[in-house]
Each structure stands twice: as structure tokens, then as C-alpha cells.
Amino acid sequence: xxxxxxxxxxxxxxxxxxxxxxxxxxxxxxxxxxxxxxxxxxxxxxxxxxxxxxxxxxxxxxxxxxxxxxxxxxxxxxxxxxxxxxxxxxxxxxxxxxxxxxxxxxxxxxxxxxx
Amino acid sequence: xxxxxxxxxxxxxxxxxxxxxxxxxxxxxxxxxxxxxxxxxxxxxxxxxxxxxxxxxxxxxxxxxxxxxxxxxxxxxxxxxxxxxxxxxxxxxxxxxxxxxxxxxxxxx
Numbered sequence: 636x637x638x639x640x641x642x643x644x645x646x647x648x649x650x651x652x653x654x655x656x657x658x659x660x661x662x663x664x665x666x667x668x669x670x671x672x673x674x675x676x677x678x679x680x681x682x683x684x685x686x687x688x689x690x691x692x693x694x695x696x697x698x699x700x701x702x703x704x705x706x707x708x709x710x711x712x713x714x715x716x717x718x719x720x721x722x723x724x725x726x727x728x729x730x731x732x733x734x735x736x737x738x739x740x741x742x743x744x745x746x747x748x749x750x
Numbered sequence: 751x752x753x754x755x756x757x758x759x760x761x762x763x764x765x766x767x768x769x770x771x772x773x774x775x776x777x778x779x780x781x782x783x784x785x786x787x788x789x790x791x792x793x794x795x796x797x798x799x800x801x802x803x804x805x806x807x808x809x810x811x812x813x814x815x816x817x818x819x820x821x822x823x824x825x826x827x828x829x830x831x832x833x834x835x836x837x838x839x840x841x842x843x844x845x846x847x848x849x850x851x852x853x854x855x856x857x858x859x
Contacts, residue, residue, distance in 0.1 A: 639793075641793075669846070669847070677851075677852075678839060678849045678850065678851050678852050679794070679839070679847075679849050681846060681847065684846060726791075728793050728794070730793075730847075737781075737782040737784075737799075737843055738782075738784065738796060738799065739784075739796075739847060740796065741786070741793035741794045741795065741796075742793050743792055743793045744791070744792065744793045746791070
């Protein structure tokens, strides 16, 4: 099956610092990757969509200068939370989608805690 | 605007029973309807998915029923087991996934 990994699984950082989260598709080429955030007991909210080699498309209300997304290869996308604040604490989940398919495969998620 | 409405919010089922979760959508442009299962602290895992040209799809104990005219679809879990206890999300997509609010299922042994 399609496997998507995320690293790190958990991160704790101080307010004002930046944190980078990696998302990798391990056994397929992901032409499109998505980044979601999920608050406790809530559904997943799409933050942005990225296509390999292109700039990410951000959803309304998501600050593109705060959440930097890079999709440099067909197997790797990164999300950098810049100048993190406690309100950025959340569960961040990526998903990857291959060519000519609608199916998104999700990573295991990254728990970010900003102190 | 919530485009996919999911119910119930929570569900308790006895072991061996049938769990039923319902979803309704508004956007007729949606053309793919997956269901995801999520355990606490984990990412969602694809369970089963359907396209609107099919009225039913079955994979093992999981069945999706799809009613295009009513713009509704549902997940049936037959012979529910304690290990099925998780949060279930329906979703719909054209180019990006829109998720329902989720259903917390608890299967009592």
C-alpha cells in the first residue's frame, strides 16, 4: 500500500522559534501534497495544497508567510512554522496524492506544542 | 460553509452489531467519496471509497451506500468489533478533500 511518513512525530519549541516538518511518500511519487491541521476533537482543516516544483496554494485565512511550504521533489514536502506561538500548537498532518488518482494517503501526523 | 454534514457525532454499538454513519453533501461537482478511520494521535487511514456512478461498494465488513439523487452516502460496519473503536470521517472531493465533522465510534465488548 501507499505509505506516507512524517518527521518529527512530536516537537516542542519555544515561542518565536521556527519548526520544520517533513512529509515523505515512501513508495510512490506524489505529484500533489496537502497539509492539514487538526485541533482536539475536531475535523481536519486543509491549510494548503502543493504541487511538485510549484508554489503552494493556501486556503483562505492561512498565512502563507507564517506557514512556509516547499515541495521540492516528488517524494518530499516540508512545512515550516515560522515564529511559532502557542496558538499554533496543533496536530499537523500531511497527505500525498499520486498521478491520475483522487486518493490521498495520510501521514501519521506531527504534534506541535509551542511553549 | 460546511459542505459535508456527518451524523451522528458519536455512536455506541455492541460487539457484533452494525455501525451506521451518514453523510450528506451539497456540491454536485464532488466525484469521489472516501471514508477515513482515525485512531487517537494517528493520521487518518483510508477505509473505502466510492464514485457517484456506483450505488454500493463492499470491502470486507465495510460497505458504502451511495444515493446520488439524495446527495447522501453512508458507511456500514458489519459485525462491529472493539478494535473498530475510532473516529470516522467521511469526505468528498473534486480537487481537494472536504471532510465531515467526524463520528466517534465506540464498540462495547
